[in-house]
Amino acid sequence: MNEIFLLKIGEIILKGGNRKSFEGRLRSNVARRMRPFGEFKVSVLQSTVYVEPENELCDLEGAWDACHTVFGAVSLCRCRPCEKDLDSIYAAVVNYLGDDLSMARSFKVESKRSDKRFPYNSIQISQQIGGRLAEQYPEVPVDVHNPDYTVYVEVRDFAAYVHGPAEPGAGGLPTGSGGRGAVLLSGGIDSPVAGYMLAKRGVELECIHFFSYPYTSLRAKDKVLELARLMTRYCGRMTVNIVGFTEIQEAIRDNCPEEYFTILMRRFMMRIAERIAKDHGCGCLITGENLGQVASQTMEAMAVTHAVVDLPVFHPLIGMDKEEIVTIARKIGTMDTSILPYEDCCTVFTPKHPKTKPKKAAVEQVESRLDVEGLIERALANTELVKVRYHG
Ligand code: ATP
Ligand code: MG
Numbered sequence: 001m002n003e004i005f006l007l008k009i010g011e012i013i014l015k016g017g018n019r020k021s022f023e024g025r026l027r028s029n030v031a032r033r034m035r036p037f038g039e040f041k042v043s044v045l046q047s048t049v050y051v052e053p054e055n056e057l058c059d060l061e062g063a064w065d066a067c068h069t070v071f072g073a074v075s076l077c078r079c080r081p082c083e084k085d086l087d088s089i090y091a092a093v094v095n096y097l098g099d100d101l102s103m104a105r106s107f108k109v110e111s112k113r114s115d116k117r118f119p120y121n122s123i124q125i126s127q128q129i130g131g132r133l134a135e136q137y138p139e140v141p142v143d144v145h146n147p148d149y150t151v152y153v154e155v156r157d158f159a160a161y162v163h164g165p166a167e168p169g170a171g172g173l174p175t176g177s178g179g180r181g182a183v184l185l186s187g188g189i190d191s192p193v194a195g196y197m198l199a200k201r202g203v204e205l206e207c208i209h210f211f212s213y214p215y216t217s218l219r220a221k222d223k224v225l226e227l228a229r230l231m232t233r234y235c236g237r238m239t240v241n242i243v244g245f246t247e248i249q250e251a252i253r254d255n256c257p258e259e260y261f262t263i264l265m266r267r268f269m270m271r272i273a274e275r276i277a278k279d280h281g282c283g284c285l286i287t288g289e290n291l292g293q294v295a296s297q298t299m300e301a302m303a304v305t306h307a308v309v310d311l312p313v314f315h316p317l318i319g320m321d322k323e324e325i326v327t328i329a330r331k332i333g334t335m336d337t338s339i340l341p342y343e344d345c346c347t348v349f350t351p352k353h354p355k356t357k358p359k360k361a362a363v364e365q366v367e368s369r370l371d372v373e374g375l376i377e378r379a380l381a382n383t384e385l386v387k388v389r390y391h392g
Contacts, residue, residue, distance in 0.1 A: 003060065003096075004081055005051040005067055006154075006161065009044075010074030010171060026072040026174040029236070033070055036390065037063035045157065046114055049073065069234045071200055072177075073169035077152070079161040084118060089125070090132050092162045093151055100164055101133065104149035106141045109133065111153040118155045125153055171200065175236045178202030181314065182277035183286040184269060185209050185240070187223045190288025190317055192231050192334040193325050197316040198286050199235040206280045207231075207238050207388075208273045210245040215349075223340055228388045230334050237389050241276050244382035245269075248375050249349055255369045258351040262296045263358050264367055265349070266305045271372075272379055274309040282311075289315040290325070295354035304358050 009026065023044045030049055034040040038058030043050045051067065053060060067076050080096035082088040093101075101107055111125035120128065133151070134142050154161045181203045183195035195205050209224045221242060228240045245268075252264045273285050289297050296305070306313045317325055329335035 002080065004053070004079055004161075005064060006077045006079055006163070007049040007051065007067060007070070007073035007169060008075045008077075008166070009047045009049065009072065010169070022072070022174060022177055025177050026070070029072070029174050029176070030067070030070050032236075033066045033390070034063050037066065048156075066233075067169070068167070069170050070174075071170050071172035071202065071234065072174035074171055075166040076169045077161075077163040077166045079154075079163040081159040081161050084115065084155055084160045086120070086125070086128050089153055089155075089160050089162060090129055092160075093129060093133065093153070094136065096162055097151055097164055101140060101149060101151065102137055104140050104147075106143035106147050107133070107137075107149045107151060108142060108144045108147040109151045109153060111155070113155045115155050115157055125155065129153060170234065173200070173202030175199060175202060176204045178204075179284075180204045180206060180280065180282040181284040181286050182206045182208055182273055182280065182282040184273055184288075185224055185228060186288070187220055187227065187338065187340075188288065189322075189329050189335065189338040190290060190293075190325055191286075192227050192288075192338065193328045193332070194286050194288040194314075194316050195231055196234055196328065196332050196334075198284075198314060199231075203284075203286075205231075205235050205238050205286075206277065206282055207240040208243060208276055209240060210243050210269055210272075212246045212249050213244070215246065215249065223337060225386055225388065226337050227334055228386075230337060231332070232388055232390050234332055237387065239280075240386045240388060242384045242386060243272055243276075243379050244384075245379060247382075248379055251370055251375055253349055256366050259353055259355045260358070260363060260366050261349050261351045262354050263301055263304060263363055264370075266296055266301075267308045267363070267367070268372075268375065268379075270305055270309045270313070272376055274311050275376070275380060276383070277311060285309065285311050285313045287313060287315045288317055290317045290320060290322075293322075295356045298356050300357040301355070304360050304363050307360060 027042055027044045031042040039054035041052045041054055080092045082092035109126040109130040111122040113122045152163050178201050181198050183205050185191045185207045199205055207228050211221050228238055248268050252261055256264055277285055
């Protein structure tokens, strides 16, 4: 094979006894992610995932791109495999990296020998290959301290590999290794980022969206489905639970004081999300809440909102500035869709003067005017499930 990918495993190697299962999960996640790009052999050896195209029909560029979004790999190298002897290694370097090397201002060779039977140690390999390259490219000086370009040689069990500088991987832990969580996905900037951050820690996601047709349009629903689809690039396949929320919002509007609209609505969201989460084996709820961003995201409001559920509520954006959130939203590719101007159900019945420091007892008293259980059951019965898969 002319070219293969090596994905270096990150924190997983710290996981002691669980290491095998983490590696297995990462291997199958990578294999699944490669499927749209042709037939690849994916194996794990020595804390490294090997991704080898099986034939000429493989879309290497697409596959390489996809490797950047697989959680659990810290760095990625595109390499040329070769026989384990110095002549073959040297020829592979010249053929595969010669163009980059000839344009560099200086270079060095860095070697690693995990096959200890190989007759040269890593320093000797670097000296031998570096010496020959210095003769071949006399205009590119060797600089071992601060090289412009580094040639890497790895002598492993079955072959030697040469490559240029590695690229950063997605980091984190393999999807699925951290259990399942339900993310409350609105159409905004924050919640897709919150989902991404938990997915990065190995959590498999179930999405929940509250939809208030006709107060919010079908285009708003499509926008959320598109956001979920975009998230699958990192988070893997997901199901979006679209919960009909109209009756609940109307009941709140018709029976409760305006200043309580948002907090009551959010308590319903939490209760419904918890039931869906438990039905799908999820151990937490995930929201895009961010301290102080809006009236419903004060400490007091969040306490009253989260009080209605037992599951832990994770809100990984809590201490971030908007700019930091936007940077991640751009990186994961959800930003442009998030800022499309369709309304969210939160904005439809927004009170002019929401309570920023609601008291739990007062909220409960207002809420007692509503048939909470009946409203929840009807909303759950009025839930549509949409499966979303990898985005091309
Ligand atoms: P976002 O940018 O994610 O919409 P936001 O800053 O607009 O967040 P809120 O509207 O107060 O904040 O919502 C806080 C969190 O509640 C959201 O991040 C999301 O997790 C959840 N949420 C809000 N509206 C919905 C909805 N219609 N469906 C599902 N979850 C929602
Ligand atoms: Mg919102």
